[in-house]
Amino acid sequence: xxxxxxxxxxxxxxxxxNLLQDPFLGPAAATLDLSRPEESLPLRPRVGxxxxxxxxxxxxxxxxxxxxxxxxxxxxLRPGGGGGVSRVLTxxxxxxxxxxxxxxxxxxxxxxxxxRLGSDRTTTEQVDFFATGVSVVCHPRSPMVPIVHMNxxxxxxxxxxxQLVDHWFGGGLDLTPTHPxxxxxxxxxxxxxxxxxxxxxxxxxxFKAWCDRYFVNxxxxxxxxxxxxxxxxxxxxxxxxxxxxxxxxxxVRGVGLAMLEAYGPIVDRRKPMPWGAREKELQLVRRxxxxxxxxxxxxxxxxxxxxxxxxESVLMSMPPSANWGYNLxxxxxxxxxxxxxxxxxxxxxDGIPEEFLTxxx
Numbered sequence: 001x002x003x004x005x006x007x008x009x010x011x012x013x014x015x016x017x018n019l020l021q022d023p024f025l026g027p028a029a030a031t032l033d034l035s036r037p038e039e040s041l042p043l044r045p046r047v048g049x050x051x052x053x054x055x056x057x058x059x060x061x062x063x064x065x066x067x068x069x070x071x072x073x074x075x076x077l078r079p080g081g082g083g084g085v086s087r088v089l090t091x092x093x094x095x096x097x098x099x100x101x102x103x104x105x106x107x108x109x110x111x112x113x114x115x116r117l118g119s120d121r122t123t124t125e126q127v128d129f130f131a132t133g134v135s136v137v138c139h140p141r142s143p144m145v146p147i148v149h150m151n152x153x154x155x156x157x158x159x160x161x162x163q164l165v166d167h168w169f170g171g172g173l174d175l176t177p178t179h180p181x182x183x184x185x186x187x188x189x190x191x192x193x194x195x196x197x198x199x200x201x202x203x204x205x206x207f208k209a210w211c212d213r214y215f216v217n218x219x220x221x222x223x224x225x226x227x228x229x230x231x232x233x234x235x236x237x238x239x240x241x242x243x244x245x246x247x248x249x250x251x252v253r254g255v256g257l258a259m260l261e262a263y264g265p266i267v268d269r270r271k272p273m274p275w276g277a278r279e280k281e282l283q284l285v286r287r288x289x290x291x292x293x294x295x296x297x298x299x300x301x302x303x304x305x306x307x308x309x310x311x312e313s314v315l316m317s318m319p320p321s322a323n324w325g326y327n328l329x330x331x332x333x334x335x336x337x338x339x340x341x342x343x344x345x346x347x348x349x350d351g352i353p354e355e356f357l358t359x360x361x
Contacts, residue, residue, distance in 0.1 A: 027053055043167075043245055046156045048104050048132045050249075054152070054256045055134050056136060057100045061260055062100065062138065065267050071100065076310045079193040082106050082131075086313040090320070094271050097139045104132040127165055130156040134256060135300065138263075139318040144270040145282035146175035146184060146249035147290060148263045149317070151300060152256040169248050170233035171255045171345040174211055175292055176226030178283035179275075180338040182348075182356040184266045185227040189348035192230050197313070199251040200243065204349070207232045212345035217293050224343040225293045230255070230263075233299075282336050284323035292320055335360045 008028035025221035059071055069092025077083040082105005106129040131155030140147070156180040158164055175188045189208070196204035207230035215225040238244035292319050294301055330336035338360045346353055 017321075025103045031344070036178065043249065044130060044154075044156055045201065047252075050253065051102055051132050051134050051152070051154075054253075055085065055087070056099055057257070058100045058134070058136055058150075058259060062089060062095065062098045062338065065264065066094045066098075068093045069095060069098075071098075074310075074312075078310075079106055084310060084313055086310065086316065088316060092141070093305070094141060094145070094267065095138055096141045097137075097320045099135070099137050099313075101135045101313050101316055102133070103135075103313075104130075106130040127157060128158045128160065128338070130158075133170075135316075136259065139287065140267070140321045142273070143178045143275050143279040144181070144273040145267055146178060146181075146270075147287070147319075148257050148259070149176070150256070151175050152250070152252045158281055167236070167254050168233075169235040169237075171252050172207070172211060172229060172231035173255060173258055174215055174229035174231065175263075176286065177339060177342065179279055180335050180342055180356070181270065182342065182352045184270070185342065185346075185348040186352055187266060188227070188229060188262050192258060193349045195254045195258050196230065196251075199247065203232075203251070204230065205212070205279060208349075209345075215293060217289060217297070219296065220289065220292070223289065224345065225290060227342055227348060228345060250307055279335075281323065282339065284321060285325060285328065287319035287322035288324045291318055294318065333361055 002203055013154070029244075063070060066089060067224070069089045071087040071089045071219055073085060073087045074081065075085045075184070079327070082103070084101060086102075087100045089095060105291040113195075131153065135153075136147045136150040138150070150171075150173045152169075154169050156167040173192060175185065177184060193204040196207060200354060208228060210233075211228045211231035212224065214231050215228065217223045217225060235251075237243060237248050242248065243251060298317075301314055330340065338356070342356070
């Protein structure tokens, strides 16, 4: 892939992946050995380097489970500083579309923009922001395999003289089934509960409730997008009983790598299952609701649009196909109705609720 000339205005410049190993990390961070706990580099370059490692790890994870599909990679530079590496697998054997995207960089922003990004530190000055993170959305081919989404991120704000103004972590992992398999929701939530408990006794309950509140199509009579997971934002080191910086970074690493254990066994269990036109139709309907949330409510999409990120990367989460039926409803006892019953928040980590133990037709 050859380089392209800079695009006019605020459009990102697209670079071929063979032209750069990483355009966003300094030379010290690019070769950083993350296995050394005594590493003395500041938090920012270490988080940036780990996001690079996470993107590589998840790319390998999805390629291995797809059984033949390969990611296409594009690197892009954001006007004003930083950019991203977008990796998208399309039309694979197991997955119709998977995006594993990484962003790193920033630039000068006004104080009101810093507040919109999530800062609660009062300032009237223009500040420098740095953000890095990895975002994953997977749309499987089979309706038996659920959609999964993961995001981990780090934000830092500094005054022009380099003084730290604010910094925080965010992230989450959530599951959107397109066929009712309650045991998948149980496995997913039990895995996330265990990982959260390794870092803080209150985090699973707190982050699950946050996820249940966040991934909601308010315009659809408060219909949840899926069966949830965990979600957190504005996790500031050392505040309000939260973790110190290194502990918070460890939590984010645990959440990022949870994809392997929380989602991998579900894919392995469900992809051999047979399905037909009726199952596919329900998948397309749920994909439509997924797209609605991302376009109407999702903060990540809004952040990308506000900061002139590459639009192909911002809209990576969109499914390859979807349906919008008119005024849809399903009879009780059908698997379509059962899936709809699974959407309201439940304590999945405690096991399958009794009402889901009866068979469906």
